[in-house]
Structure formats: C-alpha cells, structure tokens
Amino acid sequence: MTTTNRKRRTTIGDVARAAGASISTVSRVLNGVDSVDAALAERVRQTIVELGYRPNAAAQGLARGRSGTIGVLVPDLANPYFHDMLKALSDVARGSGRRVLVMDSGEDPYEERELADDLIRHSDGILLCSPRMPRADLAELAHRGHPMVVTNRVVLGLELHAINVDFFRGMLAVCGHLAQLGHREVVYLSGPEASWANAERLRALSAAEDFGLTFRTIPCGATAEAGYEAAPAALDLGARAVVAYNDFVALGALARFTDLGVRVPEEISLTGFDGIGMARYASPALTTVAVPRELLGRLAGEALVRQMQGASEVEPEAVAVELLVRGSTAAPMRREPASS
Amino acid sequence: MTTTNRKRRTTIGDVARAAGASISTVSRVLNGVDSVDAALAERVRQTIVELGYRPNAAAQGLARGRSGTIGVLVPDLANPYFHDMLKALSDVARGSGRRVLVMDSGEDPYEERELADDLIRHSDGILLCSPRMPRADLAELAHRGHPMVVTNRVVLGLELHAINVDFFRGMLAVCGHLAQLGHREVVYLSGPEASWANAERLRALSAAEDFGLTFRTIPCGATAEAGYEAAPAALDLGARAVVAYNDFVALGALARFTDLGVRVPEEISLTGFDGIGMARYASPALTTVAVPRELLGRLAGEALVRQMQGASEVEPEAVAVELLVRGSTAAPMRREPASS
DNA sequence: GTGAAAGCGCTAACAA
DNA sequence: TTGTTAGCGCTTTCAC
Secondary structure (H helix, E strand, C coil), X not given: CCXXXXXXXXXXXXXXXXXXXXXXXXXXXXXXXXXXXXXXXXXXXXXXXXXXXXXXXXXXXXXXXXXXXXXXXXXXXXXXXXXXXXXXXXXXXXXXXXXXXXXXXXXXXXXXXXXXXXXXXXXXXXXXXXXXXXXXXXXXHHCCCCCEEEECCCCCCCCCEEEEECHHHHHHHHHHHHHHHCCCEEEEEECCCCCHHHHHHHHHHHHHHHXXXXXXXXXXXXXXXXXXXXHHHHHHXXXXXXXXXXXXXXXXXXXXXXXXXXXXXXXXXXXXXECCHHHHCCCCCCEEEECCHHHHHHHHHHHHHHHHCCCCCCCCEEECCEXXXXXXXXXXXXXXXXXX | CCCCCXXXXXXXXXXXXXXXXXXXXXXXXXXXXXXXXXXXXXXXXXXXXXXXCCCCHHHHHHHHCCCCEEEEEECCCCCCHHHHHHHHHHHHHHHCCCEEEEEECCCCHHHHHHHHHHHXXXXXXXXXXXXCCCHHHHHHHHCCCCCEEEECXXXXXXXXXXXXXXXXXXXXXXXXXXXXXXXXXXXXXXXXXXXXXXXXXXXXXXXXXXXXXXXXXXXXXXXXXXXXXXXXXXXXXXXXXXXXXXXXXXXXXXXHHHHHCCCCCCCXXXXXXXXXXXXXXXXXXXXXXXXXXXXXXXXXXXXXXXXXXXXXXXXXXXXXXXXXXXXXXXXXXXXXXXXX
C-alpha cells in the first residue's frame, strides 16, 4: 500500500520537485541560509517532513569536504580512565555539531598507527589518547596536516598539540605526603612499561630521592587483578608504604592486604592514582591523586575544534592534579614489618 | 621543496595518471579485484605509496551507498556498564571492516530520539543500548528499515531485534540465595525508574514473594554515591539483607556500612548486580550477578552485521546471567538488628 | 584485462 | 531571491 518503491531514498531533488522549488533552494533551507522567501521556505520545510526526507551524510561530506566527525583513539576502551574523557569529548563534539568515532588499539603500537590512519580518513580531526606508537609514526601523522591532538604523551621537538596531565607533580605530591608522614622508603607497583604516564611517575619517584625517600619497584600493571597479584611481593620486600600505579592497582592490593590480614594504613600505607570514584568508597578510603579526566577530554575537544576552524596551535597544555589525602595512608608503625 | 601544492589531496585520478593506468584500474587494485594484470597492479600499488594516496572516505561512502560505520547510542558514556559492550562491539566492527560512532544521550529520552536519527544518517546500522525513549519513537525508528538492534529493552509487538539480559532470572537467583540462607525479607535499593533493567529486578522481587521472601524498596540510583547515601535508610528499616540495584550501589552501601561499624555479612547481607571487576576486590567480596556485557556487545554487533548483509531478523535473543556467591552474604544473625 | 563514462546526493559558485 | 550547473572523489556498469 504505502510502500511504493523499495531501495531508493528520497533525495533533495525529490523534495525540490514536490515543493516546486529548485534544488539549491531546498539546500538553502536545509542549511539555514535566510535569503529564502519565508513562504517558500515554509513550503519546502513542510515537504521535507511529508516526504520524510533526510540528507545523505556521505553526499554532504563529499560536497562540503568535511565529515563532521572527530576521531578518538584510545589504548583500551574498557579502561575507565578514558570514559570520562570520551564523555567530555563527546559533549564538546556535539556542541559543535559533530560526531565522535572511537577506536580501540588494544594497547598495540602497530595497530595504533593503522587505526590512526583510518581515523584520519574518516574524520575532520583526531585525538590520540596516550599513544604508545613510536615517535617516528607520531611525527609522520603530525606532518599530515590533519587536525590532531595528543594527550599524555610528550614528544620533544615535534610540532604537535599535546595536552598532558602533570603526573610528575602528582607523584611528587604522593611522595612528599608519605615522606612527611615519616616514611623513608616506598615500594612502587609500576604500570604499563610503554606508557608515558608510568615514566613520569618513575621520574617523580627518582626526584623524591633528593628528599631522602628511596623506592623499589615491582612490575605490576594497571588493573585491580595485577595489584592483587603483586601485593604479596610488596610485603616480601618489607614495605611500609606501597605506591600503586593507579587506583585499580591500589584497590586490588588493598583487597589482598585485607585477605592477608595486613591492616591499612596501620601496618602499611597505600596510595592510588587517578582519583576514580571507587577510590573514595574503599575501606579505608584511598589516598590518591585526582586527575581531571573530564577536563582533559574537554580541552582536547576544544583544541581540536579550534584546529578544524583553521587555528594551527602547537602549544602544549598542562593539566594540574590534586593530592587527595584519605584514610589509606598514615605514619609508619614503630617496627616489626608485616611479613617477610 | 617537497611541498608542491597545498590544499588539494591526491585523488585516485592522480594515481591513475602517474601510474599510466585508468581510474577504474586503480579502483580495482584498491578494492582487491584480481582481474588486474599482476605487473600493472604492482605498478599502481607502488604509485599509491609514492604519492601517499589515501582514498576519500566520503566519496567511497557516497559511491558505495554505505558508510562502513556502526552507530551506538548509550544513555551514559561514563557508565562502566557500557564500556565492555562498547569494546566488544568495536571489536566486531573492526573485524568486519567497520568503524564505530558513539553517542551519549545523557539519559534524556528526547535527545535519544534526535541522536538516533542523526546516527542513522551516518551509519549502516545502529545499536541502541537500554533506550529510554517512548515506545512510539522506537517503533518509528524500527520501521525505517535501517539495520537496528536494541539491548535491554523489551517492547512487545514490535518488529525489532532485541538482545536482552535475563535480569529477571538474575534477581530471582539473588532472592533464592538469600532465602535459602534463611532471610525472610530484603530491602531493595532501586535503580533508575525509567529503565527496563530496574523493572525486571522488581518483577523478580515480586515473584520471590511466592517463596515467602518479602521486600521493601528504597529509591536509590545507580551510583556508588547513591548507595552510600541510601544505606542508612536501609538500616533504619531494620534490614538484615540489602539487595542493591547494581555493584556500584552495593559498593557505596558497603562503604557506608563499614563507616557505621555495621559488619557485612555478619550483621547484614549485601548483594550487587552486574559483576563488575571491582566487586571481587571489595571487602568482603561482593555476592553479585555476573552479566556478560562483553557477550552482549558482541551479539549485538554480530546481529547488526548480519542485518547489514541483508538478513532481516527480529528474533529476540536472551543472554543468561550467573549468580556469583561471595563473602558479602550469609545467614541472618539470631536477632538484634544493627540499628533502628 | 582495461578504460570510458554515468552516476552517487549534495554544496556552492555563478547567473539570472 | 531563485535557479542552473559544475564539481566533490569514487564505484561500477558497459564496451572494447
């Protein structure tokens, strides 16, 4: 009955014909050009509704020379760290009439490069979150002249717009806090080797040695599971203070300590990093460093939008962090380590 | 030096000319059509590399009549529930040479509808995760003939492919577990009113009354914060068993109980839902219901791919869940409630 | 096996 | 203010 012809969608031409106007007039109405006669415009608008016409995105993209899309590449979509960023970015994108294309590199540097390429083809600008790809690849991408922003990855001598979180200061604050509590040594449960985030934390740990706070490192990871697994090793080292790569690791370690009957913070102090929501609801609440992920995503999105509008900025931006002192840290006990 | 002309990207025509072949031949090589002479193909391939040519996605999309994109709409990008789904979907998409466009409706039914419209224009198929929009809107979208899959939303009498998690059975299992432990009543910290997920849980709670397990409800929400805030009210009700809408709520409540000195599970049993990673690392570990979010995302993606290939399925799929009994539940204490 | 050319649906000069 | 038309860059018949 109603179904006349399958397959072919109604085009701008159909609307024009039905409304007794020209294609360009319809296009004008569609794009809000107000040089169109009010009555005609209204007629066109009505026809559009009647015919249920929707502009073809590909055709618009081709004609306009832009897709109206922002691409984001993250190392791991399942990592909550990127969700708040993604959400903020998505908001910015929408605010500027754009859409967001996401890709997950699975922490694979090679894939990362491939996907970034594909992302460029399909978007007007891309955001690379904590990219692990080699400097050369990053350089090549940057020289492509496609709007691009990178977060949490410092690459010296490269003209690319980076927005980085001051992990160094954050970790330094953690160390300072622990040192002032009376700790002389910490055990660091380290994160992903290839990440700049981990490198910065290590750099801060080293810097803290200037204040007499030494540290030892245990390879760990970035998940609660990794923290749970690595915790005993920290105990074996006679740790009185454990600094985790992030909150997940800390939460995992905390669970293990609890399982083992080691009290936090009485017997051992523990810190996280990132300031995820759950950190606050742990028992004890986790001392951590709040990283404004939402801000990071927003800044990146805004920078991207600016670039897409022609601005060519390469000034790196820095995002500050804040130490959140909570219940998981305290002065070290007199003696007798938890285990050995 | 190297920079010859700004602005114009190299096109397939440039490659053709440079390689001394025709546009169609280049196109064939690009698309892996093997009726091309090996030598010529190789020459073309080389030229492509030399010129650094990349096909224009919009043009391909227009000519092919498809964008190679899958759109996903979630109520809240910051909600971890969707991350695993998104990741799985992203994997499936990539496996089929497609990309993923994400949008966040901010839990707003109206926005949801608008965004879904936009998503359709820009993709070959869309996935609506736990849509809150009115049935009529959903129906309208479904009749558009665009590949579409919906998760966690049952709409009777509508030809749409839905993939739903068996929340009912999951909650029933929780109730059964509690009942067998000896509990006669539970307090339910309820989730988002508009969500089907919450409705199903309530339905199960009601069904459990057939076994003599009564329940009272406290409006709560879906976050740890909400759980933390609502916990005291449960205590006021003299609860011996608290069933939370999800793990976040449970974790928040657990934190509050701990703060208040109420021991879990000795004085009060507590259950979560979803089976997020952190549930396992709480103290005590949370009894919860594992929801295979990754599977959900994968099934949705696969169904979408099938639809995009012509299949027109409307058979709803159901995803099973599993009760994970851990340390947060136990038999109720002899008497003397935690508070009053 | 290869090339010419007709679209794909829309935007944006350019005319009128 | 409105219409005509030339692209946008690629895919895909249809001849050769």
